[in-house]
Amino acid sequence: MPSERELQISPIVHESVVHNSRTLSNLQTLAASLFGVSAGILGLESYSGFVFYLVFSLLTAVLFYALRVAPTSLAAGKPPLDTSRYFRGPYEFWAGGLMNGLAGFILTWTLFYGLVRA
Template sequence: MPTEREFQVAPIVPESVMHNTKALSNLQSLTASIFGVAAGILGLESYNGFLFYFVFTLLTTVLFYAFRVAPTSLKSGLGMFDTSRYYRTQYEFWTGGIFGGLAGYILTWTLFYGLIRA
C-alpha cells in the first residue's frame, strides 16, 4: 500500500486510472450496443450506419467528459482538455472506445436490421 509521501510525490494513483478507464470502457460498450439497436431499427446501411456509430460514440465521450472529467479538472487547475490525471493518454480517452465497441455495434446492428427488415 502506498504511503502518504508516495502520494505527494506521484499523485496519480494507478488503481484509480485503471478504474476510470474501465468505467469509460463499460459505458462505451453499453452505448455501442444501444446504438446498434437504434441503427438496425432505423434501417441504416453501409456508410450511414458507420457514420451513425462514430458520431454518437464521440458524442457519448464528449458528454462523459463534460459531466465527469471537466468539472474536476477545472477545479484542480488543469487545462480544459487535459485528461492525463485521470486516464493514461488523451488518445485513449477520446478514441479508445471507438474500436472497442465496434464489434458489439455491428453485431446488434445486423441483428436488429435483420429482425426488422426480414
C-alpha cells in the same frame, strides 16, 4: 507532465486510473450496443450506419468529458482538456472506445436490422 511538487500534493494513483479506464470502456461498450440497436431499427445500411456509430461514439465521449472530467479538472485548477490525470492518455479517452465497441455495434446492428426488416 506534472511537476514533482504537484505529484506530492495530489498523487496519481494507478488503481484509480485503471478504474476510470475500465468504467469508460464499459460505458462505451454499452453505448455501442445501444447505437447498434438504433441503427438497426432505423434501417441504416453501409456507410450511413458506420457514420452513425462514429458520430454518436464521439458524442458519448464529449458528454462523458463534459459531465465527469471537465468539472473535476476545473475544480483542481488544471487545464480543461487535461485527461492525463484520470486516464492513460488522450487517445484512450477520445478514441479508445471506437474499436472496443465496434464488434458489439455491428452485432446488434445486424440483429435488429434483420428483425425489423424480416
